[in-house]
Amino acid sequence: MAGHSGGIPENIIEDIISGNDIVSVVGQYVRFTKTSGQNQFALCPFHSEDTPSFSVSVSKQIYYCFGCHKGGNVIQFIMEVEKLSFMEALRLLAERAKITLPEPEDDALKKLSVERDEIRDALLEAARYFYASLHSERGRIAVEYLEKRKITPQTAKKFGLGYAPDEWEGLYRWMRQKGVRDEILQKCGLFTKSKKGGLIDLFRGRLMFPIFDPMGKIVAFGGRILTDGTPKYINSPETEVYSKQRILYALNFAKTSKEKSLIIVEGYMDVISMHQAGVTNAVASLGTALTDRQLSLASRYAEEIVLFFDSDNAGRNAAIRSLKNLMTRLNRPSGMNAKLSVGRVLEGKDPDQYIREHGSEAFRKVVSDALPVLDYLVEAAQAQSVVDGRFDARTFQSLACEYLSWESNAVLRERAAGTVANILKVSVSSVMSEAKRAEDNESSRGSVEPLRAIKEQISAVPADETNRATHQEILLLCFLCENPEIFRDMPDKPIPTDFSAGTMREIAAGMIAELYKGVGGAAKLLERSEDKELNGRPARDVFSGILMKIKDVRDPKKLSRLVLDYLYRVREQVYTRRKKYLAVQIDGMAEGPDREASVDAFREVNNYLKFLREQIRELSN
Ligand SMILES: [Zn+2]
Numbered sequence: 001m002a003g004h005s006g007g008i009p010e011n012i013i014e015d016i017i018s019g020n021d022i023v024s025v026v027g028q029y030v031r032f033t034k035t036s037g038q039n040q041f042a043l044c045p046f047h048s049e050d051t052p053s054f055s056v057s058v059s060k061q062i063y064y065c066f067g068c069h070k071g072g073n074v075i076q077f078i079m080e081v082e083k084l085s086f087m088e089a090l091r092l093l094a095e096r097a098k099i100t101l102p103e104p105e106d107d108a109l110k111k112l113s114v115e116r117d118e119i120r121d122a123l124l125e126a127a128r129y130f131y132a133s134l135h136s137e138r139g140r141i142a143v144e145y146l147e148k149r150k151i152t153p154q155t156a157k158k159f160g161l162g163y164a165p166d167e168w169e170g171l172y173r174w175m176r177q178k179g180v181r182d183e184i185l186q187k188c189g190l191f192t193k194s195k196k197g198g199l200i201d202l203f204r205g206r207l208m209f210p211i212f213d214p215m216g217k218i219v220a221f222g223g224r225i226l227t228d229g230t231p232k233y234i235n236s237p238e239t240e241v242y243s244k245q246r247i248l249y250a251l252n253f254a255k256t257s258k259e260k261s262l263i264i265v266e267g268y269m270d271v272i273s274m275h276q277a278g279v280t281n282a283v284a285s286l287g288t289a290l291t292d293r294q295l296s297l298a299s300r301y302a303e304e305i306v307l308f309f310d311s312d313n314a315g316r317n318a319a320i321r322s323l324k325n326l327m328t329r330l331n332r333p334s335g336m337n338a339k340l341s342v343g344r345v346l347e348g349k350d351p352d353q354y355i356r357e358h359g360s361e362a363f364r365k366v367v368s369d370a371l372p373v374l375d376y377l378v379e380a381a382q383a384q385s386v387v388d389g390r391f392d393a394r395t396f397q398s399l400a401c402e403y404l405s406w407e408s409n410a411v412l413r414e415r416a417a418g419t420v421a422n423i424l425k426v427s428v429s430s431v432m433s434e435a436k437r438a439e440d441n442e443s444s445r446g447s448v449e450p451l452r453a454i455k456e457q458i459s460a461v462p463a464d465e466t467n468r469a470t471h472q473e474i475l476l477l478c479f480l481c482e483n484p485e486i487f488r489d490m491p492d493k494p495i496p497t498d499f500s501a502g503t504m505r506e507i508a509a510g511m512i513a514e515l516y517k518g519v520g521g522a523a524k525l526l527e528r529s530e531d532k533e534l535n536g537r538p539a540r541d542v543f544s545g546i547l548m549k550i551k552d553v554r555d556p557k558k559l560s561r562l563v564l565d566y567l568y569r570v571r572e573q574v575y576t577r578r579k580k581y582l583a584v585q586i587d588g589m590a591e592g593p594d595r596e597a598s599v600d601a602f603r604e605v606n607n608y609l610k611f612l613r614e615q616i617r618e619l620s621n
Helices: 010-019 022-026 074-082 086-096 106-134 137-148 153-158 170-177 182-187 268-276 292-299 313-328 351-368 373-384 393-405 410-424 428-445 452-459 471-482 484-489 503-516 522-529 539-549 556-587 593-620
Strands: 032-036 039-042 054-057 062-065 162-164 191-193 199-201 206-212 218-225 233-235 261-265 282-284 304-308 339-343
Touching (some): 010 086, 074 522, 106 170, 106 206, 137 162, 170 182, 170 199, 261 351, 268 351, 339 351, 373 393, 373 410, 393 428, 471 484, 484 556, 522 539
Parallel strands (some): 261 304
Antiparallel strands (some): 206 218, 218 233
């Protein structure tokens, strides 16, 4: 958030930007005389000129003057032209778009928390509506489904299950009757806009699961369809009170369980049946792949975390991907000390199904037999290496060594290497060196992230705090902000340390975080640049100048190649600097383990540079 936004929530600022089309706002001050592609041109209101060089981009919602090089988004335009403060400009534009602005400065935060309370109250009202509907005649279909799944009325009550009738405005009318404000209705995540612009119920004809935060307050809902329709499950979108990554379903119940472990499964129904069967330490990640945030949340409540994945082939592959992600991430969840293992339900069953057939005692045994992550992976590699009913040792060797390479803890890695060595009837040291090679390959391939070690070294380079940035890194960031969908699909994503230290990195880091959320846009980038200086000029002027010159590339393939090319060029500069720095450092060092480590790092940097240059060459072909 911009430093002077006086505690106004970012989503309100976004509403104000999107509620004020820049062309019509600027059009009140200038007369557009020329159109070129997506851009409108006029005489600049900020400097005197005879030919129009002031442009406004419809698609990017920004302005930029090719004469005096001023640029910005709609808020910044109003600030500049009306000589207003940020808050004053915001107020003017909010009024124009009929958006209610929280009270300024001191009260803003208080207001936000009041709003959050209002949203929570509204969600509770909704839960009451769903609950009442379940127990009315219309809820018959949902009750039958629960009976079929052997969920008792007591369990349904404990989890607050309900039913959303198949109506467009059932909940809407109920909420209005309860006096819930329009603004809250829009923000609570339970409604969507109809074509006519009114609000309609998001959940229709679905069994409803309230999603609780760890304190037991309802923050969202999930709904399962009861007919053949799709999608089978939908969840409320993220709101001011709900962030998917920070919620584990049923943690509010599981946290009081006496068990030392916490069991993480995928869906609502699994968890509910498990609790009903007495397995009260189960939670669900809710469809999305388990995130490191969820894992660190879980580790606050348990010494051991046991993951369950679907036991078919697809489930196993998903498990492997998920574990790779958790193990190789640079930013391991801090304070993540809990032991992580994977439970296996035999006979290809869901935990829920297994408990129904064998009882909770038998399931407790399954939990205590859960395998440490690496052991699980070795076992998975074995299963994957059976080709046409025969065990293929070569496949096993390469898979197992790859999985071992994800483990950064040398002790754990060596222990699992022992198992692999046993299976292959070779020495542990040969397995260890193959795993090391897999790790080196992975990092020089740079597929997801370069070696952790290299990154640590990179961040150790003395920061250049001169607030300068190269043309290429500015272009890279502008392209990404303009095309958030490209970012999502990039095989290799930029990280903050790819950008020059100081302002550039600060803005890039903020935008990367937004891009991970799927948010982008030129106006957003300019918002983040407010008040900052880059290359001796206001950062937003620098960015808007480049943004305005970027042409729309419509071919997504071409675009993603282009962006990747910029990324590798930017990274090449970073690593070239790093290489020089290391060379100088090594020169001045006495023989010893420190020097050896630096020489190793030098080699890694050099390899990665080679890789980058190959990629650049390939991309420019
Ligand atoms: Zn100008």
